[in-house]
Amino acid sequence: MKENNKIMSKPLDGVLVISLEQAVAAPYLSSRLADAGARVIKIERPDGDFARAYDSVVNGQSSYFVWLNRGKESIQLDIKQADDLALLKNMIAKADVFIQNLAPGAVGRYGLDSETLRAANPRLITVDISGYGEDGPYAKMKAYDMLVQSETGLASITGTPEGPGRVGVSVCDIAAGMHGLVGVLQALYERERTGLGRAVKSTLFAGMADWMAVPLLHYEHTGKAPGRGGLSHPTLAPYEAYETLDGPVVISIQNQREWRNLCEHGLLDAALADDPRFATNDRRVENRAELNETINAIFSVLPREEVVARLMKGRIAFGALNSVADLAVHPQLERVTVESPAGPVTTPASPVMFAGETPAYGPIPALGEHNEALRKEFSI
Numbered sequence: 195m196k197e198n199n200k201i202m203s204k205p206l207d208g209v210l211v212i213s214l215e216q217a218v219a220a221p222y223l224s225s226r227l228a229d230a231g232a233r234v235i236k237i238e239r240p241d242g243d244f245a246r247a248y249d250s251v252v253n254g255q256s257s258y259f260v261w262l263n264r265g266k267e268s269i270q271l272d273i274k275q276a277d278d279l280a281l282l283k284n285m286i287a288k289a290d291v292f293i294q295n296l297a298p299g300a301v302g303r304y305g306l307d308s309e310t311l312r313a314a315n316p317r318l319i320t321v322d323i324s325g326y327g328e329d330g331p332y333a334k335m336k337a338y339d340m341l342v343q344s345e346t347g348l349a350s351i352t353g354t355p356e357g358p359g360r361v362g363v364s365v366c367d368i369a370a371g372m373h374g375l376v377g378v379l380q381a382l383y384e385r386e387r388t389g390l391g392r393a394v395k396s397t398l399f400a401g402m403a404d405w406m407a408v409p410l411l412h413y414e415h416t417g418k419a420p421g422r423g424g425l426s427h428p429t430l431a432p433y434e435a436y437e438t439l440d441g442p443v444v445i446s447i448q449n450q451r452e453w454r455n456l457c458e459h460g461l462l463d464a465a466l467a468d469d470p471r472f473a474t475n476d477r478r479v480e481n482r483a484e485l486n487e488t489i490n491a492i493f494s495v496l497p498r499e500e501v502v503a504r505l506m507k508g509r510i511a512f513g514a515l516n517s518v519a520d521l522a523v524h525p526q527l528e529r530v531t532v533e534s535p536a537g538p539v540t541t542p543a544s545p546v547m548f549a550g551e552t553p554a555y556g557p558i559p560a561l562g563e564h565n566e567a568l569r570k571e572f573s574i
Contacts, residue, residue: 202551206382207232211227211289213237213294214293217258219295219370219371219396223374223396225261226371226544236268237271238270252534252536252539255536255539267568268561269565273304283306285572292321293323298325308322322396325397326398339365343361346406348365353424354423354424355421369402426482432445437493443493443502443512445512460508530542534557535563
């Protein structure tokens with residue numbers, strides 16, 4: 195990366211991360227550390243991270259693996275073998291950060307638990323990612339994303355009135371990885387002052403429970419949780435998709451000023467703003483069916499282009515109900531190209547950006563691509 199003809203460093207240059215990882219949550223965390231300049235060594239079982247075989251849609255490679263493993267080095271280790279375990283421990287002894295998301299209790303059998311590792315190296319930052327944490331009745335349960343979406347109640351408020359639904363991406367895994375990332379960055383910053391590392395814990399359940407705070411508060415203070423309403427917002431209206439002659443438009447009204455603007459400029463009926471059925475947000479939510487019928491009666495007979503023009507004139511928040519195909523050609527989508535064993539792959543750019551810099555990421559490793567070099571570098 196160059197700016198003003200100078201090679202620019204990245205924020206985490208010089209940080210060594212060893213990650214005994216698989217699937218999504220831990221690889222998400224370590225990939226974002228790699229994006230920031232950390233050297234990330236991915237420890238894979240002899241047959242590889244099982245996410246390598248989730249699908250084969252990206253030139254024969256897994257879409258998940260391509261997304262989450264750029265900029266890493268890959269080494270195959272069988273920690274059940276004494277030599278490989280010793281090599282891994284030697285790598286960790288030289289590391290700044292050690293990440294693991296093996297099955298609950300697995301690392302303890304090999305002396306790779308955070309207590310043992312940090313007793314030997316107090317500067318080390320350890321990250322344990324799990325489904326439910328290390329204590330409690332669910333500690334030993336397997337916790338895949340859909341299961342945690344169900345356990346936290348997320349599925350109960352997602353979908354349509356006819357039935358619950360799964361959020362279409364791995365939100366529980368991503369949340370755990372993101373929270374782990376925050377913990378690592380906090381621990382690195384603290385270590386600059388104290389010289390000591392930290393033991394970071396991040397769970398899929400806790401991450402999603404935090405994101406479920408608003409529905410939970412509604413239930414605990416009213417006795418009723420928000421229902422499933424498709425695109426409707428449970429506590430705001432109008433806040434959903436409305437049909438036009440040639441495709442829906444999604445509207446988001448969050449305050450009285452926006453509601454008046456919608457009535458005046460979007461619906462061309464300024465008096466509607468003071469209709470007793472719709473005069474406040476609470477009343478609009480109570481009378482959502484009538485509200486939607488009123489809006490649809492106006493918009494459904496108009497071309498979408500005219501509706502959009504009205505909404506733009508009134509500075510009303512709106513969007514398109516896009517498909518994934520629409521996202522692929524969206525004018526705001528920023529992309530980057532990374533190298534992979536099967537050739538260049540174009541992916542969305544990281545949402546973490548710095549002014550004046552063009553993002554650049556390392557290649558996606560083949561399984562065991564760095565076996566020989568890493569064994570030589572960290573041999574005992």
